[in-house]
Amino acid sequence: MSDLTPINEEGTAVVAVDPMVSMIERVVMNPQADLDKLERMLAMKERLDAQNARVAFAGALSAARAEIPPIVKDATVDFKTKDGKRTHYQHETLAGIAKVIDPVLAQYGLSYRFRTGQNGGGVTVTCIIAHSAGHSEETSLSCSPDGSGSKNAFQAVGSAVTYLQRYTLKAALGLSAEVDDDGQSAAPRHEERQKQPSHAEAEAEALITALNSAASEPELQEIWDAESDTRKRIHAGDPAQYDRVKAAAAQRKKALQAQPLTGEILDDSIPYEGPNQ
Numbered sequence: 661m662s663d664l665t666p667i668n669e670e671g672t673a674v675v676a677v678d679p680m681v682s683m684i685e686r687v688v689m690n691p692q693a694d695l696d697k698l699e700r701m702l703a704m705k706e707r708l709d710a711q712n713a714r715v716a717f718a719g720a721l722s723a724a725r726a727e728i729p730p731i732v733k734d735a736t737v738d739f740k741t742k743d744g745k746r747t748h749y750q751h752e753t754l755a756g757i758a759k760v761i762d763p764v765l766a767q768y769g770l771s772y773r774f775r776t777g778q779n780g781g782g783v784t785v786t787c788i789i790a791h792s793a794g795h796s797e798e799t800s801l802s803c804s805p806d807g808s809g810s811k812n813a814f815q816a817v818g819s820a821v822t823y824l825q826r827y828t829l830k831a832a833l834g835l836s837a838e839v840d841d842d843g844q845s846a847a848p849r850h851e852e853r854q855k856q857p858s859h860a861e862a863e864a865e866a867l868i869t870a871l872n873s874a875a876s877e878p879e880l881q882e883i884w885d886a887e888s889d890t891r892k893r894i895h896a897g898d899p900a901q902y903d904r905v906k907a908a909a910a911q912r913k914k915a916l917q918a919q920p921l922t923g924e925i926l927d928d929s930i931p932y933e934g935p936n937q
Contacts, residue, residue, distance in 0.1 A: 787828035860897030
């Protein structure tokens with residue numbers, strides 16, 4: 661019970677009554693009630709409730725977002741493609757994200773779930789963020805099944821769904837991710853530091869790999885937009901690495917434009933020019 665809850669002389673909590681509900685009750689109890697007026701009042705009550713729910717949702721999401729730390733990239737992908745090229749990058753797992761965010765979201769009455777579907781051979785995932793007051797918002801992304809690494813058809817769809825779940829959840833909550841170096845950089849020797857890639861270089865490699873995995877221009881744009889925080893950190897940490905990311909994005913865009921695919925044209929936000937844009 662809130663400390664602001666009024667207490668009467670008998671020590672019993674006094675429950676606040678919604679004035680709109682009281683007005684509606686009086687109209688209902690009136691034998692001569694105007695049904696049109698009652699319908700208008702009910703519609704107004706629904707609008708007020710929806711507005712209050714939106715305000716509560718925004719406040720809860722803002723408070724939760726302030727407490728959620730950066731998500732650690734706790735998994736590594738490392739395999740060779742059919743043409744002998746090596747694919748290596750780090751990413752955060754859905755379980756790793758959930759472990760960090762679930763307690764914080766629950767504290768503020770927030771929850772999430774996913775809705776999936778297939779259309780025209782593609783996979784679509786929608787992340788639904790809901791608040792206990794009743795308001796919810798959705799974020800959707802689509803991509804082709806992930807056939808990399810010699811996956812079969814079912815594995816390709818499952819991989820794409822998991823990928824989109826991570827990205828829709830991150831986009832809906834505005835989350836960022838950082839590389840987990842397992843404490844190896846706590847106190848490295850000078851010669852070891854010379855051999856190890858910088859944090860910006862590691863993030864650039866991971867982002868370039870993600871961009872190159874895009875199967876369409878809209879998907880490329882979605883990855884680019886979702887990794888805004890990552891791009892800013894790379895730009896601030898090592899502009900040369902950021903130039904590599906821009907070049908990779910532009911190259912992937914040209915490659916996708918050369919394919920006989922339909923869809924919306926990638927907007928001009930690629931290449932990204934700096935952390936303040």
